[in-house]
Amino acid sequence: MMAKEISKSNYLQIDPWENLRSLSKARIALGNSGGSLPTREVLSFQEDHAFTKDAIYSDLKEKELLKHLQDFKLPVYQFQTKVSDRKEYLKRPDLGKKLAETSESENGDFDILFILTDGLAADAINERAIPLLKEILPKLNDYKIGLCLVKFGRVAIGDEIAEKLNAKFTAVFIGERPGLSSPKSMGIYTTYEPRSETTDERRNCISNIHENGMSIEKAADLLQYFIKESFRRKISGVKLKASLPNQIDRK
Amino acid sequence: MAYKFTLRGKTYSFKDLKTVLAKATPERSGDALAGIAAEDNKERIAAQYCLSEIPLKAFLDDLLIPYEKDEVTRLIIDDHDTEAFKPISSLTVAEFRDYLLSYEVDGKTLKGLAPGLIPEMVAAVSKIMRNQDLISIASKIEVVTKFRNTIGLKGHFSVRLQPNNPSDDPKGIAASIIDGLMYGCGDAVIGINPATDNPQEVSKLLKQLDDFRQQYEIPTQNCILSHLTTTFEIIDKAPVDLIFQSIGGTEKTNSSFGIDLKLLQEAYEAGKELGRGTIGNQMMYFETGQGSSLSADAHHGVDQQTLEARAYAVARKFDPFLVNTVVGFIGPEYLYDGKQIIRAALEDHFCGKLLGLPMGCDVCYTNHAEADQDDMDSLLTLLGVAGCNYIMGVPGADDIMLNYQSTSFHDAMYLRKVLNKRPAPEFEEWLLKMGIFDDQGNRKELKEQMLKLK
Incomplete structure (x- = not known):
């Protein structure tokens, strides 16, 4: 007996709400075969994973960033952590929170330090940190400000830097862990009166600053709000709620 | 000694x-x-x-x-x-x-x-x-909890629908919810991690979820996974079903999360008073994960798995509806690869169940861990066999807000199929009524006109 040729439409279910895809970057309306993913979706996911895995190993463009930081005509500092390479960075977060022994101190008596560090996606900092500084710095004329660049840093590196330079407030710009659809996302962590023993509940966070998430302008507005409120109420963290209206981008 | x-x-x-x-x-x-x-x-x-x-x-x-x-x-x-x-x-x-x-x-x-x-x-x-x-x-232990439906019965397997969106966009969230419901997910909870933890935004999201639930008479519960203090602030004004908080196994870990037992007790009592559940009133939702104490420098020299089990003592004090070990979220410095993630998830599920908790697991990994979808398939299957109460359902397994990979709606379909498990009974009835599943638990061919969720 001759086998009958199977037509694709017999077994692959299409999701008739495909029009909803325009509303979100989420992987919706993928269709299915027997409840499982269609082949094209399996391969497309693995493609994104391959690119993201490789993106984690991107490097901070130190020379270029330093040059841009100097253009702001503010004091600029460069620091090193105790981490020596990317693999060690991934396995030893404790070393990414500590400055190398050779780091110098200086009583800068700063109000605010903006600290740029690669985190888990150097390209997020390479691409978004300077535009954000350009947006926010002109709005902060009443504060004494310093700028820092540190390779292989974690969020808490800001605390030790603040102690070294004597600063009241830090905003750490850091590459967030890459997602499949957002391999270059930046986060900002703000801390009022940062000290070595500071824990995370004392920080405010602005996350998902990337092309499909929060815009540079909105992130700058929110950052300005945290700065203003932290100095006014002398706190940061969970006790300081963001109550800025329309702080989030709408599509 | x-x-x-x-x-x-x-x-x-x-x-x-x-x-x-x-x-x-x-x-x-x-x-x-x-x-x-x-x-x-x-x-x-x-x-x-x-x-x-x-x-x-x-x-x-x-x-x-x-x-x-x-x-x-x-x-x-x-x-x-x-x-x-x-x-x-x-x-x-x-x-x-x-x-x-x-x-x-x-x-x-x-x-x-x-x-x-x-x-x-x-x-x-x-x-x-x-x-x-x-x-x-x-797998011997059955921990059943109730709010608007029944989670944890043997032969059933539930899913938290996790429609996270990087800008909390209502339309984007709605699109993910519809997608998930069409694949039979959302019986454990429809739960969003908000991009920004602020009372007005959280209230708005809760209102959106509650309107949606009521419009389609979905027998489930909603949650915005904001910090406990944020939820507390809006509890009288917004439709709060489940009260969420991340917890850890030492006082100092919890302090790093901005909470203590007294605050949890207050939230628990306030939640009890709401009485929004229809068939039960268990309304606490906790998330945990090995490594959180070390991450907060609050581990006292105790290993991360023992501390994780201690977090379950905190959870069981408040009779939770759901407990979720977010096993691979924390990263490779705590659980390096697929092998370590799988082992840790099975330990957490076992310890939680033995202590009497309704354990679910976020079967997940971050991109900087040495793991991939094959590892997650293995873990998902093992947890299904172990009788895990629920997993996460994220569109295509890719959380575009939290930047990590979890399990998908398709993964849930797979697990229910190979292990012959069904959604929560009340939710399954709704799926049949809506023409989404057939009585075999297979998804029906959904023609445009059948799409009642529009």
Whole structure:
């Protein structure tokens, strides 16, 4: 007996709400075969994973960033952590929170330090940190400000830097862990009166600053709000709620 | 008190109980990072032998973190039910493992035993178990919870629909919810991690979810996973179903999360008063994960798995509807690869269930861990066999807000199919009524006109 040729439409279910895809970057309306993913979706996911895995190993463009930081005509500092390479960075977060022994101190008596560090996606900092500084710095004329660049840093590196330079407030710009659809996302962590023993509940966070998430302008507005409120109420963290209206981008 | 064990002529000594536990723990990067892991495989097996000979009673006397210093220790000791503990009070850790595996010990026995167990005993016995033991014993236990539907019944398997969106965009969120419901997900909860934790935004999202639920009469519950203090602030004004909080196994970890037991108690009491559940009123939702204490520098030299089990003592105080170990979210410095993530998830599920909790698991990994979808498929299947109450359902397994990979709606379809499991009964009835599933649990061919959710 001759086998009958199977037509694709017999077994692959299409999701008739495909029009909803325009509303979100989420992987919706993928269709299915027997409840499982269609082949094209399996391969497309693995493609994104391959690119993201490789993106984690991107490097901070130190020379270029330093040059841009100097253009702001503010004091600029460069620091090193105790981490020596990317693999060690991934396995030893404790070393990414500590400055190398050779780091110098200086009583800068700063109000605010903006600290740029690669985190888990150097390209997020390479691409978004300077535009954000350009947006926010002109709005902060009443504060004494310093700028820092540190390779292989974690969020808490800001605390030790603040102690070294004597600063009241830090905003750490850091590459967030890459997602499949957002391999270059930046986060900002703000801390009022940062000290070595500071824990995370004392920080405010602005996350998902990337092309499909929060815009540079909105992130700058929110950052300005945290700065203003932290100095006014002398706190940061969970006790300081963001109550800025329309702080989030709408599509 | 010091502990010793002699193996092939060499005597290994461990300076205290927490050192025995840490060195007996199957290998993981977090304990190495903390500097408390076994030096090599020989020391690990020596510690496991040593641990196996320790009487369960010892964990009640030789406290890992002093009673005076830590309110989680005080909770564990003060709430311990000596009557429930009696039947096993003379057993060693090794004997306890054999007892748990025996034919005589069934789900009912284990349920009665739970109040007599403390996290340290449960963690200890898990360290001398293989993965199959963790699965075998957990699968005996049924922990059922109720709010607007029934979660955790044997033969059923539920999913948290997780429609996260990087800018909390209502339309984007709605699109993901519709997608998930069409694949039979969302019976455990429709739960969003908000991009920004602010009371107005959280209230708006809650209102959106509640309107949607009521419009389509979906027998489920909603949650915005904001910080407890944010939820507390809006609890009188917004439609709060479940109250969420991340918790840890030491006072200092919880303090790093901005909470303590008193605050949890207050939230629990406020939630009870709301009475929004229809068939039950369990409304706390906790998330945990190995490594959180070390991450907050709050581990007291105790291994991450034992501390995770201690977080379950915090959870069970408040009779939760859902508990979720977010196993691979924390990253490779705590659980390095697929093997370590799989082991940790099975330990957490086992420990939570033995302590009487409605355990679910976020089967997940981050891109900087050495893991991929194949590892998640393995873990998902193992947890299904172990009787895990629920997993996450994220569109295409890719969370575009939290930047990590979890399980997808398709993964849930797969698991229910191969293990012949059904959604929560009330939710399954709704799926049939809406024409989404057929009575075999297969998804129907959905023509445009059948799409009632529009």
